[in-house]
Amino acid sequence: MTTRYTDEEWLDHINQAEKDLPNTPVIFKVPDVGTEAFAKTIDHTLLKLDATKEQIDAICEEATRFDFKSVCVRLKWVDRVVHSLRGSSVDIACVVGFHEGTQDSAEKAADAKTAVDAGATELDMVMNYELLKQKKYSEVYTDVAAVRDVAPYPIILKVILETSQLSPREIVAGCKIAEAAKADFVKTSTGFNGKGATQENVRLMKSVVGDNMKVKASGGVKTVNDCIAMMEAGAERIGASSGVGIMEEAKSLRKQATREARMEGVEGY
């Protein structure tokens, strides 16, 4: 079993990370609304337990049409999504330990391996945030590392902290553990437990992980303005079940901006 630090050593590490937090918030650059780069920030997500195969096929068609970054589904749908997205530039993300995060590490690792063997290129695993709250840091690390071990880079590993259930200090701890386990992203929320992503939590997560990791904002991100707020706070990926609505709003905002620029005689329009 992979271990790294004792719980006491983790505590020192987390205290230090809190001390190192920058005082001045940074505002991150956001891709132009409605562009390809904007669409490529979105993981088009369907995680309802009662999702049907018709709904899964529909999100694959939408993801291809809007050229989203990925389709994000539960394990039982990975085969179908791999088949549906073959030949497209849309990636396949599978959730692991969803949505409680309390499953055994062995079960999480086995599910992660099954997903990757079936063709998933990204894994969104739920951290065992109950253990995190009990300050069992070493066990939380082992749990994330168990999934990383069976799904090394270039598989993208995102660790869902479920920020609505955590204090700011626990969010710092979750980020440091995910970073030490060599995950690629920390992600705010499952969308199934309490409030989803907030600008404040995304900002905190980005300030902890800096350039070492990326941040994914998910849960309750429903509009272009929500996306902008998250990206300005440091998110580079958005997880949303409202991707189509977001893109339709983005396209109409873009059209409107072009029309206004033309009317004002802005060069290039």
Ligand SMILES: O=C[C@H](O)COP(=O)(O)O
């Ligand atoms: O990971 C993504 C979330 O489950 C999506 O949540 P949402 O339905 O609030 O967009």
